[in-house]
Amino acid sequence: MGRNEPSIQLSKTVAYLLRHNPAAAGLELDPSGWIDVEELLERMNAAGHRITADQLDAIINRSDKRRYEIRDGLIRAAQGHSVPGDLDLAPTTPPAQLFHGTVERFLASILDQGLLSGSRTHVHLSSDTDTARVVGARRGTPVILTVDAQRMQLDGHEFYLAANGVWLVQHVPVEYLTV
Numbered sequence: 039m040g041r042n043e044p045s046i047q048l049s050k051t052v053a054y055l056l057r058h059n060p061a062a063a064g065l066e067l068d069p070s071g072w073i074d075v076e077e078l079l080e081r082m083n084a085a086g087h088r089i090t091a092d093q094l095d096a097i098i099n100r101s102d103k104r105r106y107e108i109r110d111g112l113i114r115a116a117q118g119h120s121v122p123g124d125l126d127l128a129p130t131t132p133p134a135q136l137f138h139g140t141v142e143r144f145l146a147s148i149l150d151q152g153l154l155s156g157s158r159t160h161v162h163l164s165s166d167t168d169t170a171r172v173v174g175a176r177r178g179t180p181v182i183l184t185v186d187a188q189r190m191q192l193d194g195h196e197f198y199l200a201a202n203g204v205w206l207v208q209h210v211p212v213e214y215l216t217v
């Protein structure tokens with residue numbers, strides 16, 4: 039580990055600013071969630087979150103989940119937002135089945151209301167059960183739900199594929215879910 043290795047806390051601050059609360063560092067994202075990389079660095083440092091360009095690069099490149107997109111000197115979170123915005127993704131045909139990892143204690147509510155986006159703008163789904171298991175395991179013993187994505191799409195629900203492979207949808211009604 040080099041001397042300038044970014045801390046977990048610094049990575050979390052970047053995710054927090056780009057997904058949930060840009061105003062906390064005086065930042066304003068564009069409608070699709072992008073912000074100038076230089077401006078992000080300047081504002082973070084001005085707000086007391088000391089970060090170098092190298093540290094930001096390390097955070098972007100070491101993100102196992104490819105959480106960030108970089109384009110023309112701009113950066114944005116690929117998914118996970120709670121701040122309203124439009125990622126400007128085209129609706130995409132999903133695989134026949136998608137998966138969602140959760141925990142037992144949410145099941146009754148999920149089987150009553152379907153999957154809700156909660157504080158985020160979308161429900162997050164994955165194309166493989168391993169990812170869903172890891173997502174669920176953040177909260178306890180994982181429970182994997184299977185989503186009949188094909189039937190959902192045929193019924194008119196729109197699916198979006200984030201740059202890092204996460205599938206996004208507004209809501210998953212109960213009728214498309216199996217435990």
Ligand code: HQG
Pocket residue numbers: 103105118139140141144147148151152153154155156157158161162173174177204
């Ligand atoms: C649950 C991480 C009760 C849902 C991960 C989940 C992911 C309900 C929680 C990304 C419900 C929301 C997103 C209902 C859904 N009643 N509970 N009707 N509907 N839930 O964190 O999918 O590391 O907002 O099952 O890897 O867990 O941040 O969503 O347990 O990709 O990049 O409510 O966050 O990525 O939790 O995780 P979240 P998630 P990062």
